[in-house]
Amino acid sequence: SLRLGDIAPDFEQDSSAGKIRFHEWLGDSWGVLFSHPADFTPVCTTELGFTAKLKDEFAQRGVKAIALSVDPVDSHHKWIEDINETQNTRVNFPILADADRKVSDLYDLIHPNANDTLTVRSLFVIDPNKKIRLTITYPASTGRNFHEILRVIDSLQLTDNYKVATPANWQDGDEVVIVPSLKDEEEIKRRFPKGYRAVKPYLRLTPQPNR
Numbered sequence: 001s002l003r004l005g006d007i008a009p010d011f012e013q014d015s016s017a018g019k020i021r022f023h024e025w026l027g028d029s030w031g032v033l034f035s036h037p038a039d040f041t042p043v044c045t046t047e048l049g050f051t052a053k054l055k056d057e058f059a060q061r062g063v064k065a066i067a068l069s070v071d072p073v074d075s076h077h078k079w080i081e082d083i084n085e086t087q088n089t090r091v092n093f094p095i096l097a098d099a100d101r102k103v104s105d106l107y108d109l110i111h112p113n114a115n116d117t118l119t120v121r122s123l124f125v126i127d128p129n130k131k132i133r134l135t136i137t138y139p140a141s142t143g144r145n146f147h148e149i150l151r152v153i154d155s156l157q158l159t160d161n162y163k164v165a166t167p168a169n170w171q172d173g174d175e176v177v178i179v180p181s182l183k184d185e186e187e188i189k190r191r192f193p194k195g196y197r198a199v200k201p202y203l204r205l206t207p208q209p210n211r
């Protein structure tokens with residue numbers, strides 16, 4: 001199975017927006033690839049509708065979203081009409097039609113002890129180097145929290161650029177922690193001119209540096 005830091009496998013597959021060559025389609029963007037159990041199911045309808053509504057949030061972060069189920073393209077097209085109607089939005093990202101399970105096998109999206117044939121609710125955040133940076137897997141009965149996905153992307157994009165990590169329940173704009181490996185006081189002053197407070201020598205909080 002795929003682990004953090006692995007290269008997201010490339011593939012070519014049909015989708016509601018035509019044939020997708022995954023790495024080429026990602027280009028220099030971040031990606032969110034997420035699977036759902038089946039078309040015309042209630043929780044999935046709300047998940048895809050909500051993702052469509054987050055279009056601007058994804059765009060601000062340079063992220064492209066792409067969904068997947070093992071249903072064929074014509075089913076996706078019919079279901080998209082329902083999503084648009086019931087969720088008051090327009091689906092603005094491709095849904096992979098993985099009827100031959102090519103991508104499901106590559107990304108280990110079918111968990112036979114949960115369900116023999118349907119994909120689970122897995123989600124991968126992929127960075128511009130095509131590395132997997134987040135994986136989550138939810139059961140079919142629980143819709144995902146897409147605000148949490150945006151929060152993790154904010155954290156990844158911040159911590160890639162500054163020597164910080166984000167504490168429990170962090171939200172964009174909150175204090176962050178200075179990475180424990182950074183010890184040199186001169187470097188700390190240079191990197192964090194707003195200063196920091198040390199709760200413990202290993203727990204040093206500083207205002208979010210890109211604010």
Ligand code: BEZ
Binds near residue numbers: 037043044141
């Ligand atoms: C749903 O999306 O609503 C769903 C899909 C599969 C099993 C249970 C619920």
